[in-house]
Amino acid sequence: MVAGNNVFxxxxxxxxxxxxxxxxxxxxxxxxxGWDMETYMPPEGVAERAIASQHLSMLNQRLLLEPGFVELVEKAKQREGLTDPERGVVRVLDREITRLKKLPPKLVGEIAKTRVEAQDAWKRAREKDDYQSFKPYLDKVFTLAREVAERLGYEDEPYDALLDYYEEGFRTRDAQAMFDGIIPTLKKTLDKLMTEEDGLYPKTHPLESKEYAVGEAEEANKAVLDLLAFPWKRGRLDVSAHPFTTSMGIRDVRITTRYEGFDIKRTLYATIHEYGHALYELQVDESLMATPIDGGVSLGIHESQSRFWENIVGRSRPMAGALAEIVNKKVPSLGGVDMEEFYRYANTVKPSLIRVEADEVTYNFHILIRFRLERMLLNREISVDDLPELWNNMMEEYLGIRPKTYREGVLQDIHWSGGLIGYFPTYTIGNVVSAQILEAMQQTLGDPGSLTAQGKTREVATWLREKIHRHGSTYSPQELLERSLGKAMDTEPYKRYITRKYLMQ
Amino acid sequence: MVAGNNVFxxxxxxxxxxxxxxxxxxxxxxxxxGWDMETYMPPEGVAERAIASQHLSMLNQRLLLEPGFVELVEKAKQREGLTDPERGVVRVLDREITRLKKLPPKLVGEIAKTRVEAQDAWKRAREKDDYQSFKPYLDKVFTLAREVAERLGYEDEPYDALLDYYEEGFRTRDAQAMFDGIIPTLKKTLDKLMTEEDGLYPKTHPLESKEYAVGEAEEANKAVLDLLAFPWKRGRLDVSAHPFTTSMGIRDVRITTRYEGFDIKRTLYATIHEYGHALYELQVDESLMATPIDGGVSLGIHESQSRFWENIVGRSRPMAGALAEIVNKKVPSLGGVDMEEFYRYANTVKPSLIRVEADEVTYNFHILIRFRLERMLLNREISVDDLPELWNNMMEEYLGIRPKTYREGVLQDIHWSGGLIGYFPTYTIGNVVSAQILEAMQQTLGDPGSLTAQGKTREVATWLREKIHRHGSTYSPQELLERSLGKAMDTEPYKRYITRKYLMQ
Incomplete structure (x- = not known):
């Protein structure tokens, strides 16, 4: 059942x-x-949940750093003739041990505690649109992040140390090069679309303000997951304030979505996005069960899966048609939608204030802004006092719009309050890699959007399993891309994808 | 927030x-x-859940037995001038350490593993009514239980060692005396009711076969919990195959119920029963949060709370009326029920095969049968081969009916497959103690059934909090009863309760 005999x-x-x-x-x-806290936990359970999370974090560190265990891993690093998964186990454990050795338990506990407190403060601050009350927590978060970076060490700047945790081997300069690679194309695309009137991709669509019955949308999401061959015996779909995916292992992966009661594409695409994350975890080879490499290798590769399904498959013309059919069948409260109209609705493009609602063309600008601000904060070039003003200036610089509230600006994301500094660039990595996957798949299998819309999701899923999913964390992100797609990260396919879809229609 | 300064x-x-x-x-x-496994876990998640449960059990043992920790507890045992909660902490930890010291980790792991396997085998055996396929697992369970008993040591017989785990300080001879105390009264009551025609307590009631709409019954259960002032911010009501209560701490206690679609009293009283368990955990004093004494002290005392609410409060005449009102408001699919009729329906009495469906008069016979069989098996007086025949003979001896299938007989309970040997007598302890609580409460507060039906649940709950709940596991079960009710366990009040309700109408 566990740790199959073939690989270990x-x-x-x-x-x-x-x-x-x-x-x-x-x-x-x-x-x-974590999953329970966002889905079913009674609200006042948070006090005891915080105690448990903090102590289990510290216990995890303690067990990983036990001298006997560290010694075994050290010995294994010298071992020759290991299989790929065996080397993967050593790589992942060595990385984790090296990291945790450098962080005193007190700091690990402090970070866990600050996370709970800052997240709570953020929720209240966001509700009241009150940046001042959140500022001291944010300052604490960045102070702790700086300490972590200093203790972990880095090549060029503190940001390197943090980014590497989420994206193994990826440096700040790689992130900068990635943005430099795609931003001109995105800027050009956005400029062109904004000057068009009555083009294929409208700025808004009447369906965006149309209300739907939540119970019906739930049935639609189930039908979408059925079309995507979601394995219900190994997964669930629940509701949470922010959609997310949690893996309890290869055979238990759960996704969430949310229902706002209007603009039905939001819940549908949130579900498809999380399905992409889930499929990655669900298709890890079972021989890796309950090992250090039984999950996706990095956030960037993970995001490549979710964005592949959400955008490249989900917002394709064939899938827009399939989704329109599902909506017409399951959501009568919308009164019928046209297939071609649904494609236009699914692909509206316009500068907007909220990242999670951004379209394919503007999304990466939101990420770039956060990347720039995080670096400046870590490097002490700016302080949390300067943040809202700078945020708003950058929004104007890139997207020509300016938030009027903190909620629409600096208070919109949960990440910083959760201590996740250096995390944002992985979203753009995901976008970039998803296009590399598309090109590789088109060469051997065909168009994933058409296949999925025809009910041949299994073919697409199997391709992804063979190339990427089954390996779990056996290979580092860049090694995986080189082995599976024949090339490390490359921005050209993404630029071609954006250009073909939005400029060459 | 934790470990308040007043008591520690x-x-x-x-x-x-x-x-x-x-x-x-x-x-x-x-x-x-555990809660998740019975409520929301996708079915195939069981493989990884079993790995986690097994290893966390062993980790728990390892941390409790760490020399440094054991030394602290040993030192504390000599300490004088401790507060009651401080002494409670030492008592509970010493008990746990003493127990786990005697059980080799391999055995602890083996038990956890057997539990998962035997429970799975039991589910399949029960479905197919196939005792033979379950027999080897049951044999293994009792073999392990015997080994545990031998390693723990006992006074008179192996059963002592197992019973003490669930009911601190309670011996097999105490259990025997308890049954000897109540069985004659119950036998007399049952004999009289069985000869009556058209008495107050019918043998069956037309509502028992009447179907209801599940969605409506869910609303009824919510209304019942509202009447009982269930704190929704600190708890949940979910659905599971077997109703149960789980406490994640003082501020997060969750209950489940089930819906069979007919005989609505089953789901209503299951909910009220679990509410009784939950209220105990919810009303532990917050200064005990995240300590070894933050939960109910024993299964018997716990069951006294659930049976108090289910039977003494829930099946009283005023509460039957209140429940009828709720049913009439929330469950139109039943077409209206009469208040007096609902009391008769809630209190049907007749020998039946399934323990969890048994009435107040016959329930303890079911427990006695299991108690006798468990002792004989542990003492090797009988083997698992003899079990079904002996079970059926005892059913005839006490209740005059004989199961026709294994499912209605020896395969009905989950306990043995889960390794819970020596657990059953705590149900009867609960019944007995619930009547002691009733008499004590009547002297100072009044009738709990009337108070609750009038919406004064808080008064009843506060009385229970002050006398019992707030202490958590500060005192041993018998010490708690002596302090709070002025007397250790006593079967007289229960006999008076049964006699007054069923013989003196």
């Missing part, structure tokens, strides 16, 4: 995996604690 | 509590893993 043979690795299973179990529990 | 002052105890918080966090996680 070395006695030392087997001993490591046996000992690791306790640490894995803590992770399994932490995943469920 | 001793530096040694504070150090113990600080270290214990990690162990508490594992328990918090295990509680959620």
């Amino acid at each position: 043979k070395d006695a030392l690795i087997l001993e490591i995996l046996e000992r690791y299973r306790t640490i894995w179990s803590i992770g399994h529990a932490q995943a469920l604690l | 002052k001793d530096a040694l105890i504070l150090e113990i509590l600080e270290r214990y918080r990690t162990i508490w966090s594992i328990g918090h996680a295990q509680a959620l893993l």
